[in-house]
Amino acid sequence: MAKRYDEVMSLSLRRGFIWPSVDIYGGFAGFYDYGHLGAAMKRKWENLWLKYFLGLSKRYHLIDTTNILPFKSLKASGHVDHFTDILVSCSGCGMSHRGDHLVQDETGKSAESLSTDEIDAEIQKLGLKCPKCGGALQSSTEFNMMIPLSIGPTGADKAYLRPETAQGAFLNFKREFESLRRKIPFGLAIIGRAFRNEISPRQGTYRMREFIQAELQIFFNPNTFDDEVDFKSVEDEVLRISFEDKKEDGHVENIRAGDLIDRLPKFYVYHMVKIQQFYLDLLGMPRERFRFAELGEKERAFYNRLHFDIEIKLDSMNGWGEINGIHYRTDHDLSGHQAGSNEKMTVTVDGERVLPHVLELSFGVDRNIWAFLDVFYEKNEKSVLRLPRRIAPITIGVFPLVSKGGLPELAIEIFESLDDDFECFYDEAGSIGKRYARMDEIGTPFCLTVDYDSLENKDVTIRERDSTHQKRVPISELSQTFKDLLKTGAGF
C-alpha cells in the first residue's frame, strides 16, 4: 500500500536511514543515500551476511573488484548484446514496444540478434503497425541497460559501469584457482555496487540505478558437487516454495528438502535451505513472509538453468517483493570469458578436466534493508522498530534516570566502558519514557538506566524493547550479559 510505503519512508527520512540522493537539488531519480542509522544497519547486515555465508565453507572467500569494466569483458559475458533492448515507439499513441518482440510475434522466429536497421527493415517489409492502436511505428532506437563510460584522455576506451558484481568473480577465477591451491569447489563473495540504467526507477530502493549487491559465486565440478555438500544435515528442513505455475495466486507449498531432489540438484536445494535458515533462524524473519519463487524459462536470464527468487511479503510493495536470487549459471560465464580472452578456464582436478559450473547466491542489499524496515516497523499509538538485535544500528541506549544527583556521571562511565564492544547511545534529555520511545523507534533492542539505587548497589536496569520488561543487572556483569543477549535465539 502507498500508505505503508509512506510510513516507512517517513520514518526513514525523519530518523536517518535512507533518503533520496542530491535531495537539496530536488533529488536524482533512482539514487538513494544512507543516513547514519541506515549505513550502520547496512554494515551490520553485510557483516552478518559475510560471516554466515563465508562460514558455509572454509573455501568461500571475500574478494573486491572494480566497478568499471572494459567493453571486451562485457561483450564476452553477453551483456553488450543481451542487455540491450531495441525499442520502437508508436507515432499515434506514443506507446513503446520491443522491436524484437514485434517482429518475432509476426514471424514466429527469434529476432533478438537483429540490429536497429534490421528491425526497421523487417517492420517495413512486414508492414507492422502499433499493436495497441494501429498507428504508424517510428524508427527503432537502441537501449542498453548498462551505463557507458569513456575512459582515458581521448575517451576512446569504451567501458561500462558493471551491471552486476558477479563478473568480478568470473574475471578473477583463474587467479583465485591458483592462489587457492588448484582445488574446487571454492566460492568468491563480493559486496559492492552495480549500475543499471533503469527506464523508470520507482518504489524507493526497489528499482535503483545504482545499488548494492552481496553475491557469492560458487565454482564447482557439476559431476561431483551433489556429493560434496552435506545434504544429510539439511534434508529434513521444510522449505517454503512457490513453483512457476502456482506463483501468481500467492500459493506457497511447504516441502521437505529431501523430497525436492527428484526435481532439483542436491547442491541447489542445500543452498536454498541455508538461505532460508539465514532469514528465519538467524534474522527472525516471520516464516509466512518468506518464500522461494521459481522463475520460468521466459522470465529468467539467458544464462540461468535454474532460478528461484527469494521473496519477502511486504506491505509497502503490495505483496511479494524479490530481494535475492539463486541462479544456476552453469558454465556460461567461464566459457564466455574463455572464448573472449583466449585464457583456458578449464581445470584439472583429480585427473578430471572440467570447466567449472557456477552457482550464484545473489542478494540485493538495499532491498534487504528496506524489507527489514518494512517488516519490523510497527506503527500504532507507539512506534516500534522490532529489528533483529544483530542488525539494529544501535544496540544499547544508556540513560541516567534523571540528569542530576550524580546519575549522569555514573551513566557516562558505564557508557564509555561498553561503547568499545557495542554500539551505544547516551541520552539524558527529556523524560525517561521519551528516551525509551526514541530508542524504540530506531530499533534499539536494549536500554539501561542508572537510578539512585545504582549508586548504592552498583547495578542498573536493563529494559528490552519488544517486551518492555526490565531486569536488574550488576554493572560488573553488563558486558557479558549483552554478549549473551546478542546470541541468536537468546531470550530476555
Place this chain on the structure above:
RNA sequence: GCGGUCGUGAUCUAGCCUGGUUAGGAUCUGAGGUUCCCAACCUCAUUGCUCGGGUUCAAAUCCCGGCGGCCGCACCA
C-alpha cells in the same frame, strides 16, 4: 519513455477552486524549568510554500516548462 496525479518547516498536514495582513496546526528538534521507569507538563526558540519563467498593482494560490514522488502501460538481461 507515454498517460494520469501530486509537490507547504525535519515529519504529517490546513490554506489553493474564488490571488490581497506577520502561511495556521500537530509531531519532532534545541535551551531552560520540573526529576518523574515507559512519548507528562510549563516557558522560550529554530526551520517552510520543489525550481525557473510568465500573467498581475499583488502569486503558496492562475498559466507554461524543468526536477522529483506515486499510480497505470511498457521496461526490469
